[in-house]
Amino acid sequence: MGSSSLRTLGSAALLRRALPSGEFSGRPGGQFQVDSTAWGILALTACDGSAELLDQSRHLLMREQLLDGRLCVNKTHPASYWPTSLAILAWQDSQSCSEAQQRAIRFLLDTTGFHFPRESDAPSAHDSQLKGWPWVDETHSWVEPTAMSVMALRATGYGRHDRVQEAVHMLLDRQLPHGGWNYGNTLVFGKELHPMPESTGAALAGLAGDVDRKKVARSLDYLQGEVDRLRTPISLGWALLGLAAWRMAPPNAATLVERCLANQKRYGEYETSALCLLVLGALAMEMGGQIPLLTASVYKGLPLALTQ
Amino acid sequence: METQTDSGTNVGLTRRDVLRAAAAGLVIGTGLLVVPKRYFRLPQQAQTFVAKVDHYQFDIAGVLTLGMMELGISRKELQGKRILLKPNLVETASGAPHINTHPLVLRGAIEAFLRLGAATVMVAEGPGHRRDTLAVYEESGLADVLTEDRITFHDLNYITGYELPNAGSQTTMKTLTFPGLFQEVDWIVSMAKLKTHHWTGATLSMKNLFGVMPGLYYGWPKNVLHKVGIQNSILDINATLKPHFAIVDGIIGMEGDGPIMGSPKQVGVLVMGRNLPAVDATCCRIMGIDPYKVSYLERADNWLGPIGERSIEQRGETIASVQTNFELIDTIPAQQGIRLT
Numbered sequence: 001m002g003s004s005s006l007r008t009l010g011s012a013a014l015l016r017r018a019l020p021s022g023e024f025s026g027r028p029g030g031q032f033q034v035d036s037t038a039w040g041i042l043a044l045t046a047c048d049g050s051a052e053l054l055d056q057s058r059h060l061l062m063r064e065q066l067l068d069g070r071l072c073v074n075k076t077h078p079a080s081y082w083p084t085s086l087a088i089l090a091w092q093d094s095q096s097c098s099e100a101q102q103r104a105i106r107f108l109l110d111t112t113g114f115h116f117p118r119e120s121d122a123p124s125a126h127d128s129q130l131k132g133w134p135w136v137d138e139t140h141s142w143v144e145p146t147a148m149s150v151m152a153l154r155a156t157g158y159g160r161h162d163r164v165q166e167a168v169h170m171l172l173d174r175q176l177p178h179g180g181w182n183y184g185n186t187l188v189f190g191k192e193l194h195p196m197p198e199s200t201g202a203a204l205a206g207l208a209g210d211v212d213r214k215k216v217a218r219s220l221d222y223l224q225g226e227v228d229r230l231r232t233p234i235s236l237g238w239a240l241l242g243l244a245a246w247r248m249a250p251p252n253a254a255t256l257v258e259r260c261l262a263n264q265k266r267y268g269e270y271e272t273s274a275l276c277l278l279v280l281g282a283l284a285m286e287m288g289g290q291i292p293l294l295t296a297s298v299y300k301g302l303p304l305a306l307t308q
Numbered sequence: 309m310e311t312q313t314d315s316g317t318n319v320g321l322t323r324r325d326v327l328r329a330a331a332a333g334l335v336i337g338t339g340l341l342v343v344p345k346r347y348f349r350l351p352q353q354a355q356t357f358v359a360k361v362d363h364y365q366f367d368i369a370g371v372l373t374l375g376m377m378e379l380g381i382s383r384k385e386l387q388g389k390r391i392l393l394k395p396n397l398v399e400t401a402s403g404a405p406h407i408n409t410h411p412l413v414l415r416g417a418i419e420a421f422l423r424l425g426a427a428t429v430m431v432a433e434g435p436g437h438r439r440d441t442l443a444v445y446e447e448s449g450l451a452d453v454l455t456e457d458r459i460t461f462h463d464l465n466y467i468t469g470y471e472l473p474n475a476g477s478q479t480t481m482k483t484l485t486f487p488g489l490f491q492e493v494d495w496i497v498s499m500a501k502l503k504t505h506h507w508t509g510a511t512l513s514m515k516n517l518f519g520v521m522p523g524l525y526y527g528w529p530k531n532v533l534h535k536v537g538i539q540n541s542i543l544d545i546n547a548t549l550k551p552h553f554a555i556v557d558g559i560i561g562m563e564g565d566g567p568i569m570g571s572p573k574q575v576g577v578l579v580m581g582r583n584l585p586a587v588d589a590t591c592c593r594i595m596g597i598d599p600y601k602v603s604y605l606e607r608a609d610n611w612l613g614p615i616g617e618r619s620i621e622q623r624g625e626t627i628a629s630v631q632t633n634f635e636l637i638d639t640i641p642a643q644q645g646i647r648l649t
Contacts, residue, residue: 026466033468035524073524076471077485079532080525114535123506123640135527139535142528144439182399183437183528189506189640191569194401198440234440266455267442271466274442 006257006286007047010279014044015053017272022056026272034064034071036272038086043276046283055094061087062100069107079137082145084108088152105156108133108149109163113141125187130170131163141167142184143174143199147206154209168210171203179218195219197226201238201281208245220246227256233270236260237277244284253285352614354586355379357623358594358630361559362576368416372555373423375580378623381553383425389494391421391429396501396516396557398567399437400447406562406572408444409501411453413557413578417499418459432489434464434519436529437568441465462489465523476547478607479536484548485525495552496520498584502561502577502591504570504634507538509602509642510595511567512588513554514612517545539604546584546612554587555580558594563634570635577630585613586620593617593648596633601646 016028017040023032024040041057044050064071070081088104091097113134118127132146146167153164174184180195181203187193200223207216223239227250230236240253250256260278264270270278357375361368395409418429431454435444441463445451454461469485490496500516508515518530518541526532533541558577564570577594581587585608589599599605599615609615636643 026468031468074468077469077525080527082527134531135523136525136532139527139531142531144528183439185529188569189565189637191565193568194399196399196438196440198438198443230443231446232440232442235443266451267445267461271463273466274440 006279006282009261010043010275010283011047011049013275014040014047014049014272014279017275018053018057021060022053023060024057024272028269032060033272034061034073035083035086037061038071038083038090039273039276041090042086043279046280055096058091058094058097061090062097065100065104069103069105070111071104080135081107081111081137082133082135082148085133085145085148085152089155092155101156105153105158108153109158109161111137114138115141123189124185126185127170127173130166130173132167132170140184141170143171143181144183144202146171147202150206150210159210168207171207172211172215175203175216175219179220179222181219195222197223197230197235198238200226201235201240201242204242205238205245208242213246216246220248224248224250228252230256231260231263232267233260233274233278237274237279237281240281241277241284244281244287249285253282257282257285351610351616351619352583353619353621354581354583354614355621355623356579356581356583356587356590358590358625358627359578359580360576360625360630361578364410364412364559368413368578369419369423371578372416372420372580375578375624376420376424376553379581381424381582386421386495387425388427389425390492391426391495391497392490392493393417393421393429393431393497393499394516394520395431395433395450395499396503396511396519397433397435397441397444397448397450399435400444401568404568404572405449406501406503406560406570407568408448408450409499409557410559411448411450413555413559414450414499415453415457417497417555418457421497426495430460430462430493432462432464432487432520434487434522436518436523439465439523439528462487464489464520465528467522467524469522469525472548474544474548475550476540476544478540478543478547481532481536481541481544484544485522486520486549487522490520490549496549497553497555498551500554500556501567502556502558502573502575502579502595503566504563504595504597504636504643505566506637506640507642508542508604509646510588510592510597512556512591513551513584514542514546514588514604514608517549517551518542520549521545539607542604543607543612546608551584553580553582554584556587556591558591561595561634563595564637565640573632573634575630575632577625583613585609585615589615589617590620590622590627593627594631596631596648597636597646598648 024036026033026036071083071087073080091101112131132141133149181199182196359371397408421429464487467487471483498513498516500513505511556579558575561573562570563573592599
């Protein structure tokens with residue numbers, strides 16, 4: 001599957017989830033969801049989607065922003081602010097959204113979640129004081145929301161900010177000794193936990209450009225060893241994004257993506273954010289390491305090496 | 309969704325409850341403390357059914373049908389009902405199928421509920437560790453089974469929720485957000501795995517319900533629930549959701565550092581019942597664990613259900629005939645001092 005057909009296919013699948021007013025639903029025929037809309041904008045941008053629709057979607061996303069800058073799963077659940085980083089990326093390069101984007105950035109920079117000093121006899125091995133970002137207010141920092149926030153802040157020019165640098169440190173601290181990441185625990189009661197492809201892909205994408213390859217070599221090996229067996233969109237999408245960020249595209253990526261798309265016969269139509277991740281991962285492979293998640297960013301057109 | 313009633317529970321008085329009531333009276337007499345209302349409730353009784361099932365190729369549907377009938381579940385009761393089975397799918401690892409509820413136990417339950425007149429049966433889960441629910445669904449082997457049986461699987465992590473007031477009030481959470489799908493079903497069945505747990509001592513049908521809380525609102529892991537207290541959250545979820553039935557897969561359980569890193573333990577049982585604390589207390593006794601030493605069970609006692617041996621009418625096999633001590637790890641605080649003596 002070439003990048004042109006993938007774009008066409010991705011656009012068609014995504015447009016079926018676009019509601020008349022420009023938002024995206026979680027599934028075809030479903031209702032508006034903030035995270036689906038933000039992911040939809042990112043994927044449709046990468047697929048060269050209609051500028052008019054994208055503009056409309058970005059503005060609808062602005063309506064969901066709370067006064068302090070956050071975006072939540074929905075307004076009745078203000079603690080679930082993890083879509084904020086997605087919105088920052090979705091608003092990238094849109095002049096009319098820049099004020100909203102700045103407020104979202106400020107919210108992320110001012111928000112830390114729950115952290116505490118690690119006691120010597122703590123069951124968990126990681127440094128619980130290092131700040132990244134949580135999924136939900138007043139909880140601990142975990143891998144994927146931290147990786148997403150790092151990408152969003154780096155894309156908007158905050159890559160050297162103390163919060164981003166600490167988050168990079170936090171992600172490295174959560175790397176499993178034998179390679180890979182899971183949701184964010186390393187050893188508990190002395191036992192090393194299992195890595196997960198989606199968390200590993202997200203962390204690798206978040207760290208690309210900020211750390212030396214040697215520091216993540218085991219994780220790259222782990223993910224390369226896993227990618228052939230991945231059949232589901234979140235795992236495969238993040239794995240391709242993570243590997244692409246380190247210029248390690250698997251030669252059979254197109255086949256893997258086609259197989260994953262075909263699996264919708266088995267699982268039913270994919271949830272929008274999962275489909276978007278798959279589309280973005282696939283395009284990252286096609287684009288020789290340029291991560292579509294960031295192509296609408298300040299790094300557009302620049303070789304990845306310049307960010308390292 | 310219908311709410312669970314106290315049907316299937318009877319009134320009786322245990323020595324423990326007499327002591328509690330006496331203690332409560334003493335405290336009230338001194339006017340020092342307010343005693344929780346549950347201490348004044350008459351003690352509950354429940355029934356559980358234990359079946360010996362040596363392996364997963366056994367006629368599990370037949371065993372579960374028999375067990376449910378023994379527990380008084382009739383065709384009339386299930387006629388036309390929409391049943392949601394909630395397995396324990398956490399994560400997958402090579403060589404560790406004992407992490408998750410076995411797919412063939414799900415298949416057996418689906419068949420049993422349909423035989424007993426259910427209109428539809430669906431399976432739904434929202435894993436706490438993995439964002440990619442479909443990967444766990446696939447890698448656990450459940451996708452093969454449900455695809456073949458044409459049974460729908462729902463990913464609870466991404467379903468828009470509805471709020472209910474927290475009926476347990478054990479945590480600071482004012483409301484709990486459940487998947488909207490639950491408003492479209494009649495029975496929620498917790499289909500847990502027989503496992504030890506490094507934070508709670510044991511994870512059974514009550515703890516399994518962590519997986520119904522959507523990741524959209526609670527994150528991965530569902531750290532909101534950890535932050536307000538795992539044991540308290542278990543009680544709040546169960547008190548608010550009021551699940552209808554439990555089936556625990558103890559054909560091969562997990563001992564030691566559960567719920568993920570422990571070792572497989574061949575037990576050869578299925579345990580079921582309408583009342584989740586009673587089912588979990590029976591499971592604990594089978595595992596050689598004192599349910600009164602498992603904090604959330606001790607606190608659920610005679611509130612969400614009975615956990616005393618005399619308050620649980622045991623159908624099927626006796627506990628003694630299947631009891632086998634699960635390994636407990638001395639260095640894990642939640643597993644210290646919980647051995648049944």
